Amino acid sequence: MxxxxxxHRLARRHRQHFGGLQVxxxxxxxxxxxxxxxxxxxxxxxxxxWGKHLFHRYDDLWLHVHLGLFGRxxxxxxxxxxxxxxxxxxxxxxxxxxxxxxxxACEVLTAPERGVLLARLGPDPLRPDADRDAAxxxxxxxxxxxxxLLMDQSAVAGVGNVYRSEILFRHEVDPWLPGRExxxxxxxxxxxxxxxxxxxxxxxxxxxxxxxxxxxxxxxxVRRVDASYVYGRAGRPCRMCGTPVERAELAARTAFxxxxxxxx
DNA sequence: GCAAAATGTCAAG
DNA sequence: TTGACCTTTTGCA
Numbered sequence: 001m002x003x004x005x006x007x008h009r010l011a012r013r014h015r016q017h018f019g020g021l022q023v024x025x026x027x028x029x030x031x032x033x034x035x036x037x038x039x040x041x042x043x044x045x046x047x048x049x050w051g052k053h054l055f056h057r058y059d060d061l062w063l064h065v066h067l068g069l070f071g072r073x074x075x076x077x078x079x080x081x082x083x084x085x086x087x088x089x090x091x092x093x094x095x096x097x098x099x100x101x102x103x104x105a106c107e108v109l110t111a112p113e114r115g116v117l118l119a120r121l122g123p124d125p126l127r128p129d130a131d132r133d134a135a136x137x138x139x140x141x142x143x144x145x146x147x148x149l150l151m152d153q154s155a156v157a158g159v160g161n162v163y164r165s166e167i168l169f170r171h172e173v174d175p176w177l178p179g180r181e182x183x184x185x186x187x188x189x190x191x192x193x194x195x196x197x198x199x200x201x202x203x204x205x206x207x208x209x210x211x212x213x214x215x216x217x218x219x220x221x222v223r224r225v226d227a228s229y230v231y232g233r234a235g236r237p238c239r240m241c242g243t244p245v246e247r248a249e250l251a252a253r254t255a256f257x258x259x260x261x262x263x264x
Numbered sequence: 265g266c267a268a269a270a271t272g273t274c275a276a277g
Numbered sequence: 278t279t280g281a282c283c284t285t286t287t288g289c290a
Binding site for chain 1 (some may be wrong): 270271272273274
């Protein structure tokens with residue numbers, strides 16, 4: 001399930017597998033029939049990702065996909081199986097296929113429509129053209145908690161619930177600290193760290209925010225339980241100080257934090 | 265067999 | 278702030 005790293009990883013994969021090729025499209029479920037027909041057989045000219053939004057360009061039209069909480073792409077080689085269940089979109093070339101299920105958005109956009117969408121997104125730490133200062137300025141003038149701002153896609157694009165809790169822990173910041181009270185130097189360090197963490201997420205396909213010395217098995221495959229400092233660890237001891245990790249709703253999602261390490 | 269939860273977003277009130 | 282929506286997986290009877 002997806003935060004920004006998942007989308008950038010998908011973009012890379014789709015570029016490799018489908019870029020420059022004629023791509024057939026269908027919507028076995030029927031909910032994207034018109035869009036699929038519109039793009040069917042066209043050549044994939046360009047793949048792009050911004051925050052949690054994925055784009056394919058086919059000539060002058062864009063396929064826009066947002067996975068939301070439940071959406072998922074699966075892909076493979078050769079002939080795909082008979083479509084089963086709620087399959088929103090299937091794309092195929094002569095030797096590859098990819099299936100999309102459960103997205104929040106799967107639609108065809110014109111370039112101007114895509115522009116409108118991008119205009120409401122903040123800088124994405126995974127994009128080389130990201131404007132770190134724009135995010136800093138937005139945070140510096142906001143009374144909203146930093147834990148809310150990190151989830152606000154118009155402030156920073158691509159951060160989700162896991163990276164939110166983890167980046168706050170790594171920089172010892174109270175999730176409820178108003179943005180305007182966050183030391184700008186701390187924000188710069190958090191941003192740079194987001195770039196590192198999320199880039200690693202693109203490479204590995206999973207979110208790992210713990211330093212090697214805080215993972216149970218530094219050598220072998222990192223077990224899921226060791227991948228985070230606080231996310232999903234409510235009531236269990238903080239890896240740094242042993243205090244039970246707290247959890248509470250913040251911006252309609254569950255935030256996790258250590259009340260001692262992240263005290264104001 | 266079914267409820268609940270899950271890395272998200274938007275519109276209505 | 279709340280509820281609705283998209284789907285799969287897990288855990289409990």
